[in-house]
Amino acid sequence: MTISQAPAVPTSAASAPARRIRRLSEREVVDRDALDALLDGELVGHLAAVVDGAPIVVPMGYARVGDHVLVHGSTGGGFALRAAAAGATVAFAVTALDGLVFARSLFDSSMNYRSAVVYGVLEEVDPAEADAALLALSERLMPGRPAEVRPMTRKEIAATRVLRLRLDDVVMKARAAGASEEPDDGEDHAVWAGVVPLGRAWGEPQASALTPQGAPLPDSVAALRTATDRPPRLP
Template sequence: MTSTPNPSAGPAAPVRRIRRLPDRETVDRFALHELLDAELVGHLAVVAGGVPVVVPMGYARVGEHVVLHGSTGGGFALRAASTRTPVAFAVTSLDGLVYARSLFDSSMNYRSATVQGVLEPVPDDEADAALLALSERLMPGRAAEVRGMRRKEVAATRVLRLALDDVVMKQRSGGPSEEPDDGEDHAAWAGVVPLVRRWAAPIASGLTPPGTPVPESVRALTTAQSPPATLDEASEPAA
């Protein structure tokens, strides 16, 4: 599959292409932003000391970057940033299971993206805003309800980002592959079982006094019918 880069859709499509089922590849920038804004955890991969390492991490998309944070006390992510070692960051959403009339033809509905590049430290004058954006993505509104970060905590935290320049995205949607004359027994059920996720009722910590009201940030999260808003207007589709 080949595609012509759209200057209005962000950085050009990468040289790497999907070879297995290439028709499922997409270079739609809005679809990429929608996926990254809907998920909370990705997997960061790097080769450290000759050994492949993969670690799940919370993240946020801020504009055309994925923002992560690490400890200044160590960690392979910071070492990779300091040595400009190439990394990969993958995010996947499982949207449903596809039940066909054979196990071979059964599948999943999903959206997945892999970003490759070099981690870079967020400049000091942008680090506080990036860290707040990460907090607001994971726990919207919580920063205004709790104490601010102490100087020691700030000093122990390093904010990193990965540009969305080299991205491959693949997705599948819809029902099972079937035709009226495919020779299958159509009396056997086939279809899709969508996967729907939601937040359950909050559980207070052991040291929270009985009767303490559930804060607005938690109530908003557990009653939300859709993912939190994106962090900028770059995800909005063109009119």
């Protein structure tokens, strides 16, 4: 999938996204770098599918590896694995809230955000590649942690299945603007309007009850607290 900030028009049918934004279509984003930045900057997505006739939505950690989103589930009958086995089409949604937009009316107030929904059929990663896939997931969520802890046991790997969803059918939408206003819009401009950006930061690490007092903070945890390489917010 190739993707350019709309309103740019894809140059060919082969490069056009499979689905398009209909309402506020000018907010559609068709830039693959922007999609990767969103997926790489967030940690939780929501997987939705219809299983046994009922809609199910489950939040879960994920990792983008190349042209796929990786998720994992239990071999004991997790809904994602059942959806994959049934060949059902699923949707995987990721959203980043970048700020609140305070306009001079509640009707015009809004949010600045980036969101993407990936559609497709989940594929189970070959068991021979499961170890590497689980490590990739762990490195994405807790960079550096796999090197600090014991290796996964064969039993643990056998109890877990990694599923992937290809980034072929994706719709992305974003708002990155201030409050709607015009010099002659008739509003009272003495009323404050603008954007309150939303930032995030990791808190103070809290040791578990069985961790000895004074145990050194691992590099993976220290790196989270000092990380400055998160993808930049859109202006």
